[in-house]
Amino acid sequence: MKKFTFLALLFISINAIGQSKYLTKTGSLDFEASVPSFEEVAAKNESVTAILNTENGEFAALALVKAFRFKNALMEEHFNENYAESDEYPKATFKGKIENFDFDTLSETNSYFHIDGSLTFHGVTKNLKGTPLTIKMVDDKIILSGKFKVMVSDFDIEIPKIVANKLSNEVDIDFRFELVKK
DSSP states (O other): OHHHHHHHHHHHHTOOTTOOEEEEEEEEEEEEOOOTTSOOOEEEEEEEEEEEETTTOEEEEEEEGGGOEESSHHHHHHIIIIISOTTTSOEEEEEEEETTOOGGGOOSSOEEEEEEEEEEETTEEEEEEEEEEEEEEETTEEEEEEEEEEEGGGGTOOOOTTTTTTSOSEEEEEEEEEEEEO
16 A cells, blocks of 8 residues: 555656656666675665656656565565665655756667666665666667666665675665656
8 A cells, every 4th residue: 555655646746737658667676785705795676666757857766675686585584674674664766857858869779868866765865966877769668777876874774793894885776667658
């Protein structure tokens, strides 16, 4: 029910008469916080919801934290219980606007843009400026992808000293969305 309410508010917040929206519920969001010589700390979430308003470049995404999958089940459990505290903070969200977005210029070749917005995770919101994006139009789908880095410490997540040398404070995040017209 909470997911439905959030999605309804998300869609209403960027809704206006006559706007073109592209949507996905199967976006991909990966992160990695590995340290060389230790076990890989990486996860993938392939059920991220995202929406793009092609008239003004507004973009929003929602990821359920418990949907991140790790290679190691114990690592996934520790991530949800000890770091992300996903029962208390079940969602990660991004809301922003693509700079100089022009839907009419999209083609099957990559177009490069930047997005400014806010990322909320673990109850903390951080502004991201100038995050690079690649966007192209393929078979009536908008393919939007990119990568950026965040710091674990920026989201009030404490890494216990016992594992501090096995987990990077810097997290690489990759995303890819295939958006279809709504």
